[in-house]
Amino acid sequence: MTRQRALIAKIIHSSPCHMTASEIYAQARRELPSVARGTVYRNLKLMEDAGEIARLELPDGPDRYDRATAPHGHLYCVGCGALRDIPVAALEPRLEAAVGAPVLGYQLTVYYRCPACR
Ligand SMILES: [Zn+2]
Numbered sequence: 001m002t003r004q005r006a007l008i009a010k011i012i013h014s015s016p017c018h019m020t021a022s023e024i025y026a027q028a029r030r031e032l033p034s035v036a037r038g039t040v041y042r043n044l045k046l047m048e049d050a051g052e053i054a055r056l057e058l059p060d061g062p063d064r065y066d067r068a069t070a071p072h073g074h075l076y077c078v079g080c081g082a083l084r085d086i087p088v089a090a091l092e093p094r095l096e097a098a099v100g101a102p103v104l105g106y107q108l109t110v111y112y113r114c115p116a117c118r
């Protein structure tokens with residue numbers, strides 16, 4: 001693993017929020033000023049392909065990057081764009097019952113207005 005990739009992994013794993021590629025790049029530059037934007041974007045793609053991180057697509061904003069952990073859902077504020085994790089493991093048996101086969105994965109994003117935006 002390169003130094004750049006280790007740094008990107010550290011940034012993603014130490015952030016509770018779901019950062020965009022440009023936020024990750026900005027943070028990486030603070031710690032390693034010589035890092036190039038292309039290097040960060042290329043490593044994000046490699047890490048996503050390797051299953052080390054997950055990429056979340058949002059309808060009205062740039063993709064966010066997530067620590068790859070057990071499957072979980074997301075709560076997205078349409079007002080400010082805040083994105084946080086919600087545990088939805090209790091849904092899995094229902095999904096399997098509905099599908100009639102083991103569920104390998106899912107993406108679930110719940111849209112709402114956070115208390116600050118309401
Ligand atoms: Zn909000």
Ligand SMILES: [Zn+2]
Pocket residue numbers: 018066067072073074084085
């Ligand atoms: Zn998440």
